Amino acid sequence: MSFLCLDKVNCRRDGICMEVCPGGVITADAEGYPVVKDGAEAFCNKCGHCVAACATGALSHERLPMIDFLPNRKPRPETVAEVEPLMLGRRSVRAYKNKPVEHALLERILDVARRAPTAVNSQQVGWVMVEDPAKTRRLAELGMEWLRAAGHPRYVQLWDEGREVFLRGAPHVAVAHAPADYTWGAADCAIALTYMELAAAAHGLGACWAGLLTRAAMAHAGVIEALELPQGRTVHGALMLGWPKYRYSLVPPRNAANATWL
Ligand SMILES: Cc1cc2nc3c(=O)[nH]c(=O)nc-3n(C[C@H](O)[C@H](O)[C@H](O)COP(=O)(O)O)c2cc1C
Structure with a gap:
């Protein structure tokens, strides 16, 4: 049985699909x-490319309602002029305003992240969106318990001096997880988090990868419990999120690309 619906009048038989x-x-x-x-039906991974690439809109897919497809803007020179500075200008933000981010905006960047590429389009990334700033603070406290035990004298000292070095005082954190036995979990989560970070930057939001929290969520029962992580899932990354206190006026230097060209 076919899951493709074809409008033969509009089909150009160009073979693109x-x-x-x-x-x-x-x-x-x-x-x-x-x-x-x-x-071959079982080999369809529901990526939607057949429908999305059809120039005449002749094809639809029974399992992918047309209403869920978005229009796709053509690349323009202005896109490059906007996107490159966005990618270069995003920074790891470690100072946040004491002002929560609206729920709708958190939803919006999550909506971008869920569309990031995943291996075989398997879409197995899950999220814990810690929206309540008090819960984020509690995660930092629990995380510091782990860090104390793991032995990080510098951060322990700073924390004890009153500096929130674990989640940098961010009001929110987005935690990406995947099935523990899924080969591409780490890659899929990292890509989705990168999408989220760039989407956040596009809205003027600040973000910073939360590597410490990620490690704590792999090792500390209290952190795992506080995240209410579903059974059988592994945390592969997290992002602090909030309104940045400061604007960076320069892009700092980085090493030259370590590349060989063949
Ligand atoms: C996987 C990963 C984990 C990170 N974990 C932390 C973290 O726990 N705390 C923190 O302050 N910064 C963290 N960072 C931010 C890096 O320190 C930062 O990306 C680097 O210093 C370069 O700065 P930039 O992101 O502004 O270019 C992490 C970055 C990555 C990619």
Whole structure:
């Protein structure tokens, strides 16, 4: 049974849907129209490329409602002029305003992150969005318990002097997790968090990777409990989030790319 619906009037029989399908699921029938290959149905990973790449809108996919597809803007020179400075200008923000981020904005950056690439389009990244600043503070306290035991004299000293070095006083934290036995969990979570960080920067929000929290969430029962982490899931990364207190006027230098060109 086919899950593709074709509008033959609009189909140009150009083969684009067949070419972009990662699993080679689509073939041409005797007249050149796309059909699902016999026995290949199970190899469709619901990436939606066949529908999204069709220039005439002739194809739809039974399992991917058309209403869930978004329009896709063509790249323009202005896009480069906007995106590169955004990517270069984002910084690890470690000073936050005492002002929570609106729920709708947290939802919005999560909505970008959920669309990040995942291996075989498996979409197994899960999130704990710590929205309540008191809960974020509690996570930092629990995390410091772990750090004290793990032995980090410098951060312990700073914490004891009153500096919140664990989550930098951020009001919120987004924690990405994946099934413990999933090969690509770390990669998928890191990509999704990177999407979220850039989306946050685009809205003027501050973010910082929370590596300490990530390690604590792998090792400290109190942190795992406070995160209410579902069974069988591993935390692979987290982002502090909040309104930045300061604006950076310069992009700091970094090493030259360590690349070999073949
Ligand atoms: C995986 C990862 C974990 C990190 N963990 C922390 C952290 O726990 N606390 C912190 O203040 N910064 C953390 N950072 C931020 C780095 O220190 C920061 O990216 C680096 O110093 C470069 O600064 P920039 O991000 O502003 O370019 C982390 C970054 C990454 C990529």
